[in-house]
Amino acid sequence: SQQGEEDPQALSIQEGENATMNCSYKTSINNLQWYRQNSGRGLVHLILIRSNEREKHSGRLRVTLDTSKKSSSLLITASRAADTASYFCAADAGNMLTFGGGTRLMVKP
Amino acid sequence: GAVVSQHPSRVICKSGTSVKIECRSLDFQATTMFWYRQFPKQSLMLMATSNEGSKATYEQGVEKDKFLINHASLTLSTLTVTSAHPEDSSFYICSAYEGKYGYTFGSGTRLTVV
Numbered sequence: 001s002q003q004g005e006e007d008p009q010a011l012s013i014q015e016g017e018n019a020t021m022n023c024s025y026k027t028s029i030n031n032l033q034w035y036r037q038n039s040g041r042g043l044v045h046l047i048l049i050r051s052n053e054r055e056k057h058s059g060r061l062r063v064t065l066d067t068s069k070k071s072s073s074l075l076i077t078a079s080r081a082a083d084t085a086s087y088f089c090a091a092d093a094g095n096m097l098t099f100g101g102g103t104r105l106m107v108k109p
Numbered sequence: 110g111a112v113v114s115q116h117p118s119r120v121i122c123k124s125g126t127s128v129k130i131e132c133r134s135l136d137f138q139a140t141t142m143f144w145y146r147q148f149p150k151q152s153l154m155l156m157a158t159s160n161e162g163s164k165a166t167y168e169q170g171v172e173k174d175k176f177l178i179n180h181a182s183l184t185l186s187t188l189t190v191t192s193a194h195p196e197d198s199s200f201y202i203c204s205a206y207e208g209k210y211g212y213t214f215g216s217g218t219r220l221t222v223v
Binding site for chain 1 (some may be wrong): 115141143145150151152153154155158186198202203211212214215217219
């Protein structure tokens with residue numbers, strides 16, 4: 001399969017809680033990217049972490065990368081109802097992106 | 110920043126007809142363009158990769174005669190779904206790659222074949 005895996009597939013939390021999504025990939029990478037997609041819309045690039053980085057922050061987002069385990073996690077802190085969307089990781093092997101299966105996040109007000 | 114324009118955003122066509130989707134990089138020249146398909150509640154699946162002036166490279170299981178890709182210039186790639194059938198109904202997304210900007214995605218095309 002060309003896809004990596006993400007878990008959970010679906011996550012429902014209350015506003016204010018933190019949301020954690022995990023991603024595993026199969027190949028060696030230059031970087032790993034996280035995207036957000038609202039229903040029926042295009043992708044919004046959230047954050048990129050390079051293969052030589054272990055952790056990166058951007059606002060309420062925190063991304064970790066463990067290249068030995070070929071895994072990454074995305075943490076969204078203090079979630080808001082507007083964070084409701086699907087989140088995808090994408091592994092960049094240098095010549096193409098391979099997407100994970102995605103996590104559908106619902107944040108209840 | 111880099112912008113990719115994808116048109117149309119929605120299209121409904123009759124079974125058996127062909128539909129063309131355009132992907133245009135507006136303010137940069139894309140080394141490579143990618144076409145993805147996304148079924149409801151699923152992830153993006155890469156269909157093909159194209160470089161300007163050369164034939165597209167299709168992923169396994171994607172029919173090249175059904176999904177025609179033309180990459181005539183560094184700013185324009187088109188995907189034509191030929192003899193469309195209801196099972197081709199999906200969300201199609203293009204992406205353009207350039208070293209400075211990385212991967213930039215179009216806003217997607219919702220194709221419905223009736």
